[in-house]
Amino acid sequence: MNNDIKKILIDEDSLQAKVKELGAKIAEDYKGKDLLLICVLKGAVVFVSDLMKRIDLPLEIDFMAVSSYGCDTKSSGVVRILKDLDKGIEGKHILIVEDIIDSGLTLSYLIENLKARGPESVEICTILDKPDRRTANINIKYTGFQVPDEFVVGYGLDYAEKYRNLPYVAVLKEEVYSE
Numbered sequence: 001m002n003n004d005i006k007k008i009l010i011d012e013d014s015l016q017a018k019v020k021e022l023g024a025k026i027a028e029d030y031k032g033k034d035l036l037l038i039c040v041l042k043g044a045v046v047f048v049s050d051l052m053k054r055i056d057l058p059l060e061i062d063f064m065a066v067s068s069y070g071c072d073t074k075s076s077g078v079v080r081i082l083k084d085l086d087k088g089i090e091g092k093h094i095l096i097v098e099d100i101i102d103s104g105l106t107l108s109y110l111i112e113n114l115k116a117r118g119p120e121s122v123e124i125c126t127i128l129d130k131p132d133r134r135t136a137n138i139n140i141k142y143t144g145f146q147v148p149d150e151f152v153v154g155y156g157l158d159y160a161e162k163y164r165n166l167p168y169v170a171v172l173k174e175e176v177y178s179e
C-alpha cells in the first residue's frame with residue numbers, strides 16, 4: 001500500500017466487480033441506441049476506460065474538460081469549458097461519466113449545457129457519490145458507491161494531481177496535507 005494512505009475505503013476487487021455490473025446494466029438499457037459516453041476530465045479517465053470495456057455495445061466516447069471561474073465555482077456553479085466535445089451530439093443518447101459527484105454543481109452546469117445541444121437523452125454514471133455535500137438537485141442513473149464526507153483519492157481522483165493511479169479509493173494521512 002502507498003505510504004501516504006490512512007485507509008482504503010473501496011478495494012480494487014470491489015471496484016472492478018462494480019464496474020462490470022454497471023457495464024452490463026448500461027448495455028441492457030442502451031441496446032439498439034446510439035450511445036455516446038462523455039468523460040469529464042481528468043478524474044473520470046480511469047473509470048471510463050474500465051467501464052467502456054464492460055459495455056458490450058457499439059458506442060462512441062468523447063471528452064470534456066471543465067474548470068471554475070476563479071475560486072467561486074463550488075458555490076456559484078459557474079463552470080468554464082476548457083476542452084469541448086469534438087462533434088455535435090444531436091440525436092445521440094448521452095451518458096456523462098464522472099468519478100465523483102460532490103456538490104453536484106459541475107454536473108448541473110454540464111447537463112444544462114449538453115441538453116441545449118439537442119441530444120436524444122442525457123444521463124449520468126458516477127463511480128462515487130458523496131450525497132452529504134449535495135447542493136444541486138441531480139438525478140443520477142448509475143452509481144457505483146456512496147462515500148462519506150471525507151476527501152478521497154485514487155481510481156482517478158487526485159490530491160494536488162497525485163494519487164490518480166492508485167487502483168483503490170482511499171483516504172490520505174493528515175500529514176500529507178501539511179507537506
Ligand SMILES: O=P(O)(O)OC[C@H]1O[C@H](OP(=O)(O)OP(=O)(O)O)[C@H](O)[C@@H]1O
Nearest residue numbers: 041042043099100101102103104105106
Ligand atoms: O460535484 P462537484 O462539487 O461539482 O465536484 C465534482 C467534480 O470535482 C471533481 O473534478 P475536479 O474539479 O477535481 O477536476 P479533476 O477531475 O481534473 O481532478 C470531479 O471529477 C467532478 O468533476
Ligand SMILES: Nc1nc2[nH]cnc2c(=O)[nH]1
Nearest residue numbers: 102150151152153157158
Ligand atoms: N480528489 C477528490 N476530488 C473531489 N472533488 C469533489 N470531492 C472530491 C474528493 O473527495 N476527492
